[in-house]
Amino acid sequence: MTNTENGSEKLELAGKRALVTGGSRGIGAAIVRQLLDAGAKVLTTARSATNTVPEGAAFVTADVQTRDGAEALATAARERLGGVDVLVHNAGGAGPYKGALAIPEEAWQDALDLNFLAAVRLDALLAPGMRERGSGAIVHVSSAAVPMVAPPFLHYTTAKAALENYSRGLAAELAPAGIRVNTVSPGRTATPGGEATREQWARLTEGPGQDTTAPPLGRDGLPDDIANAVLFLTSDRAGWLTGSNVVVDGGEFPRG
Template sequence: MVTIRPPSTSALATLNLMFRTPAPPDPTEFAGKRAVVTGGSRGIGAAIAQRLLDGGATVVTTARNASDETPKAATFIQGDIGTLAGVQAFTAAALNELGGVDIVVNNAAAARAHLGGVSSIPDEEWLDALYLNYLSAVRVNNALLPALREAGAGGAIVNISSGAALTPAPPLAHYGAAKAALNTYGKALATELAPAGIRVNTIIPGNVLTPGADAIRQNFADAMNVELAATTASIPLGRPGDPRDIAEAVAYLASDRAQWVTGVSLPVDGGELPVI
């Protein structure tokens, strides 16, 4: 089992110099839209919540705990959506806060790497991976679907998967398997909801620098006796991802710019992941 340790901030500082900030978002793009973002306290989830806020949406987010990265303009509801009861409590509170929903982003995720490989992953961690990384999205969507349908055509669900679903490494087999299930589920749900005008798409991030992912990469680097930078050196576009890269993709898929896009699994990876 890998012991997670706090990552160095040097890689994140370097990334901030490499990420080219796009033109400021249209502050009216999501005006009047109500959005739910799970796992929005830090990293990719916080960037997604902030991007939707910047576009004019009203945002509710959740995680086990808030952090300094949690967007202050979002309503934060503490909770654990790794359980059915936690999902029910959160979605009820979110709907009470928003009065309805137009955009759902399922970003909540967690992984614990086991350098001993697939056979070293305890049974309970296979279940934990399934509950948080896959079933939480199924349950959140099921709970919010009546409100999405009531809002009418134009609703959008974006599920955040992982490159681990396409290139499964033995230490993260449980995580990759859960995310692979999320990819398949998203395609099926997109087909089912298309007649209602509700679009469902999946984003597959590559190597994005976040506190949690960077800690896992650091432990892989330590095990291989290489520098942390070596774990992202093969990315064709020359740098690891920034959470804002994923947030921009979410903004596109949640917007009317993607009104004829559904059932897509979109890698946002700098060119690193295999063709799907």
């Protein structure tokens, strides 16, 4: 996505250095592609080596679910990019259980580590560099399903609710330093990970697993629908926007 100015194309993120977690497929890969197309230099990561990373992006393996993994990724970002101007925490997910009380403690901890604490750790490691430079954009990918509080996914939506609350507080703290912090909350999106989770839910419940009715806008989301919002929030077009949560769900989960 580009802007045209005086007859020439201006890449929105030209010269920016971006780190995207969970960028090897689905929503993450779409975010990586759009940031690359906007002129950014992009480093992305996944827990294991893969050949699905969008062409043009650098890649390292890292488990952001652990403190050591987050520290190793931050070090790699500084070494390979020279610093980070744009940080997108997209890595996340959790499988369903029969109900809230059936969720084991280790699953709660895993959900918190991946969906919440991974972002907290990377922000703490990389935001100081943004503060020194006086600018930066951080986007945390949450979930439009947070208000639904479905018992089979309560560990996941609880972690994402914590992420949203933390993001608002961090936005207030970092705004005077010129750093913007926003959240994007996708609804049901056509991705390999989403499909696998829906199949797992169906097996668990011996039924469809969830409402299969299309959202009010008539279709499931596409990865680029979410990536469009992320690109906007990382660009100068969103220069007066911080502490927001952009819900991209086709009207699936209305919020008051």
